[in-house]
Amino acid sequence: MTGALVAEHLTKIIGKRTIVDDVSFDLRPGEVFGFLGPNGAGKTTTIRMLVGLIRPTRGAITVCGYDIRRHFEKAMRCIGCIVENPDLYRFMTGRENLEHFARMLGVGQSEIERVASLVNLAHRLDQRVGTYSLGMRQRLGIAQAMLGSPRVLILDEPANGLDPAGIREIRELLRNLAAEQGLAVFVSSHLLAEIELTADRVAIIHKGKILRSGTVRELISSQRAMEIRVGDVHRAAEVLRAKGIEVTLTDDTVLAPIEETQAPPLIAALTENGIDVYHARQRVQSLEEMFLDVTGGETVD
Amino acid sequence: MFLALIRNEILKLLRRKRFAIVVGIMLVILTLVSYSQYRQLREMKNANWRAELQERIARYENRLRRGRINESWARSMRAEVRRLQFYLDRGINPEQPTAPLVVRTFANAAGFLLLPLLIAVLGSDIVSAENAEGTDKLLLTRPVRRWKILSAKLVTLWLFASLTLFVGGALSYLVTAPVLPAGGWDAPTFNGFQLSGETFSVDHVRQLPLWQDALIAYGLEWYALLAVASISLMLSVMFKSSAASIGTMLASLIGGTILTRISPDWTAGKYLFVSALPLADYYTGQAPPYDGMSMTFCITLLGAWAVAALIAAYLLFTKRDVFG
Numbered sequence: 001m002t003g004a005l006v007a008e009h010l011t012k013i014i015g016k017r018t019i020v021d022d023v024s025f026d027l028r029p030g031e032v033f034g035f036l037g038p039n040g041a042g043k044t045t046t047i048r049m050l051v052g053l054i055r056p057t058r059g060a061i062t063v064c065g066y067d068i069r070r071h072f073e074k075a076m077r078c079i080g081c082i083v084e085n086p087d088l089y090r091f092m093t094g095r096e097n098l099e100h101f102a103r104m105l106g107v108g109q110s111e112i113e114r115v116a117s118l119v120n121l122a123h124r125l126d127q128r129v130g131t132y133s134l135g136m137r138q139r140l141g142i143a144q145a146m147l148g149s150p151r152v153l154i155l156d157e158p159a160n161g162l163d164p165a166g167i168r169e170i171r172e173l174l175r176n177l178a179a180e181q182g183l184a185v186f187v188s189s190h191l192l193a194e195i196e197l198t199a200d201r202v203a204i205i206h207k208g209k210i211l212r213s214g215t216v217r218e219l220i221s222s223q224r225a226m227e228i229r230v231g232d233v234h235r236a237a238e239v240l241r242a243k244g245i246e247v248t249l250t251d252d253t254v255l256a257p258i259e260e261t262q263a264p265p266l267i268a269a270l271t272e273n274g275i276d277v278y279h280a281r282q283r284v285q286s287l288e289e290m291f292l293d294v295t296g297g298e299t300v301d
Numbered sequence: 302m303f304l305a306l307i308r309n310e311i312l313k314l315l316r317r318k319r320f321a322i323v324v325g326i327m328l329v330i331l332t333l334v335s336y337s338q339y340r341q342l343r344e345m346k347n348a349n350w351r352a353e354l355q356e357r358i359a360r361y362e363n364r365l366r367r368g369r370i371n372e373s374w375a376r377s378m379r380a381e382v383r384r385l386q387f388y389l390d391r392g393i394n395p396e397q398p399t400a401p402l403v404v405r406t407f408a409n410a411a412g413f414l415l416l417p418l419l420i421a422v423l424g425s426d427i428v429s430a431e432n433a434e435g436t437d438k439l440l441l442t443r444p445v446r447r448w449k450i451l452s453a454k455l456v457t458l459w460l461f462a463s464l465t466l467f468v469g470g471a472l473s474y475l476v477t478a479p480v481l482p483a484g485g486w487d488a489p490t491f492n493g494f495q496l497s498g499e500t501f502s503v504d505h506v507r508q509l510p511l512w513q514d515a516l517i518a519y520g521l522e523w524y525a526l527l528a529v530a531s532i533s534l535m536l537s538v539m540f541k542s543s544a545a546s547i548g549t550m551l552a553s554l555i556g557g558t559i560l561t562r563i564s565p566d567w568t569a570g571k572y573l574f575v576s577a578l579p580l581a582d583y584y585t586g587q588a589p590p591y592d593g594m595s596m597t598f599c600i601t602l603l604g605a606w607a608v609a610a611l612i613a614a615y616l617l618f619t620k621r622d623v624f625g
Contacts, residue, residue: 044625051442053623076444083442084625087435091316100312103305104443144439 003028004152004184005050005079010059012045019045021208022059027152027184032174034199034216035188036291042208043188044084047156050186051081064151077105080150082158086141090130094121094140097129098147105148115143119173135166142173153177154186159194171198192288206295220284226263227283229253231276239273240266255283306445306453310427311460319426320461323419327469328476330415334403335477342398342481350394358385373565377588383501384494384586391491399485400478401511407473408466408518413579414554416469416522417529420462421550424533425543427454428618432541437623447619455534455611462530466523486512494586521580524600528607532574535610538618554578561590568592574606 003026012020020042027033037043048054050061052068052075061068064078088097098112116122119139129137138158145153158174159167175198177183189195195202196216203213212219230236233249240247240256243266248255256266260282270277314320345353361382365375388395396402428451431437441447492514493505509517536546557575560567570576571591577599583589584596 048623053438053441055622072446073444076442079442081442083438085435087438089313089316089436090434091318092313096312096316100309101439101443103309104440104445106302106305 004064005186006062007046007050008060008062010046010049010061011057012042012049012054013057019208020049020056023205023208023210024059025203025210025213027186029151029184030178030182031200032178032185032187032198034195034202035186035205036190036192036195036202037188037205038190038295041205043190043205044156046205047081047083047154047186047188050154051079051083052076053083077148078150079152079154080145080147081154081156082138082141082145083154083156085160086137088129088137088140088144091128093128094125094132097140098125098144101144102147107148111147111149115146118146119143134161135163135169138162138166138170142170146177150183152184152186156188157190158187159189159191167194174198192291204291204294211294219290224257224259225283226256226258226260226266227253227279227281228256228263228267228270228277229279230270231278235273236270236275239270239275243269302445303449303453306449307456307460310453310457314423314426314457314461317426317430319423320464323422323465324468324472326419327411327415327465327472330411331407331469331473331476334473335480338398338403338477339480345398350397351389354385354389354394358382358389371563371565373562373590377590380494380501380586380588383503384491387491387494387503387506393489393491395490397485397488399482399488400474401485401515402488403477403481404470404473405490405511405515405518407469408515408522409579409581409585411469412522412525412581414558416465416526417533417554417578418547418551419465420458420526420529421533421536421547423461423465424458424530425537425540425546425550427458427534428537429540429543429546433543435625441623448615451534451538451615451618455531458530458534459527462526463523466519466526470519486510490514492517492584492586518581518584521584525578525580525603528574528603529578531607531614532610535614535617538614565590572602574603577602 005027007026008024010020010023011018023042023046025033035043035046045054049056050068052072055069061075063075066075066078068075088094089100092100094116095112098115102108102112113122116125119142121136121139121143124132124136129140132140138161142153142155142158145155153174155174158170162170171194174185174187178185178200187195187198199216201213201215202219204211228236229252233252233254236254237247237249240254245256245258245266258266263280267277267280361378364370365378365382370378385395431440440450488511489508490511491506491508493507495502495505533546533550536549537543540546540549554575557570557573561570561573561576564570568591571589571594576590576594579587580596580599580603583594583599589599
């Protein structure tokens with residue numbers, strides 16, 4: 001596999017508990033990868049393994065072609081990350097924080113100005129981080145992660161605790177970074193709507209295992225259906241089944257797993273048979289519904 | 302690169318304002334000391350120091366004769382009697398209050414509890430605080446190996462331990478010089494008293510001017526404090542909270558001292574690091590709590606503790622999984 005970041009068969013066992021179980025995925029340049037799962041599914045443990053905070057029991061992580069265990073420094077130079085909360089040094093100013101991490105990377109003042117303007121923080125940079133709002137700390141965290149122009153950006157729950165405007169701002173920033181600078185962006189979240197809007201590809205993790213993965217479009221289109229409200233559902237079902245379409249019924253609608261383009265002749269067939277058609281629309285199962293479907297609606301504590 | 306890491310650590314330590322607190326604490330204590338010394342000086346103007354010293358020796362001897370004090374105390378009291386007598390015989394007042402003597406005494410008095418505690422305060426911040434504030438996640442995900450980060454922290458802590466001792470010495474002069482005689486660096490001192498078992502030997506006693514004696518005492522104290530700093534780094538790596546790491550240091554200093562003083566029969570106590578900690582005291586001629594604790598033994602013991610603590614700290618820091 002080639003990719004900006006490749007995780008193969010990641011497994012973490014603590015005591016007798018398997019927290020992450022054989023998780024594999026790869027991040028490609030220029031795309032946002034969504035990592036979706038309920039709290040306690042193993043998202044944060046996986047992220048901590050990706051950035052070298054936790055040693056996997058089994059499996060390997062390669063970043064920009066470097067194995068994270070054998071070439072830690074080279075691999076980490078390729079990654080910028082925020083793990084859980086954007087915890088920066090509250091007793092220092094934003095600029096001092098950036099200078100602190102810039103020194104660890106060996107990059108200069110111009111880089112600090114660059115990342116500060118990237119996240120629109122230049123005007124508050126000389127105030128103590130303790131006085132920042134959560135949104136500003138989140139942005140400072142991203143600025144910090146962008147120091148040294150990494151190829152991979154890993155963000156753990158970046159939307160956590162932000163107001164709607166802040167969430168949108170972060171989302172646009174991430175989309176731009178991927179589209180314009182070709183970054184591979186990894187975003188974890190337990191908010192489906194958020195991932196649906198932000199990510200190109202998604203992996204769904206539950207109880208430490210990846211249950212499903214693919215592009216957002218693939219996952220959604222596999223769940224497409226036409227929802228048709230009719231006067232007599234049983235006769236409508238007969239007509240459609242006669243045309244070889246498996247339908248499911250509710251009180252007043254039939255649900256047919258077909259594309260929108262296939263719909264007009266079927267509707268015509270229904271009216272020809274004297275069935276009243278009140279309403280027809282394409283139903284897209286949201287990630288949320290699919291997620292509940294896949295995980296069986298279970299939550300983990 | 303490594304210098305940049307050290308610069309980061311120094312910046313953080315100063316920004317947390319802990320060192321300012323440390324200097325503040327020393328300033329308050331030294332001001333009190335200087336005031337009490339000043340009062341003592343005024344009272345002694347008319348008194349005869351020989352008579353006072355004789356009286357003190359007599360008091361110690363009386364208590365020794367009455368018995369009923371524990372062997373560890375008795376030993377150190379006997380040693381103190383012989384030491385004072387040695388000065389008295391040569392017509393030298395060992396406690397003539399001058400600013401240089403306060404500087405010299407600071408090494409002994411503060412070296413045993415105050416300075417180790419202050420260093421534990423500085424040390425606990427250097428790793429525990431990063432854990433507690435969550436900043437370790439950023440620090441350890443940068444392209445710098447963990448052992449380098451810990452080394453930068455260790456060097457910084459050693460630097461500030463040295464600075465604490467130096468500032469303490471300098472402050473004790475600056476605070477007392479206005480009220481006590483500022484000179485007296487040449488006053489004669491005796492050292493090299495040896496105590497083994499029941500014999501108190503003066504065969505190796507040398508006479509040194511106070512400034513030289515002070516330099517040796519500060520050198521020993523510096524060594525002891527570097528060992529304390531290393532141990533406190535280990536505690537800081539071990540505990541997630543600053544309070545736990547300061548608390549453990551405090552408990553081992555006080556608990557260890559009490560233990561060695563109340564149960565002198567438990568000879569394994571001589572391998573505790575607190576037994577060897579007051580190097581400056583032993584150099585001056587005070588009796589260690591156990592038999593067979595020569596200066597070489599104490600220095601080796603402290604060194605061994607420091608090395609063991611550092612090995613544990615590095616292993617733990619570089620190998621462990623960092624959870625939330």
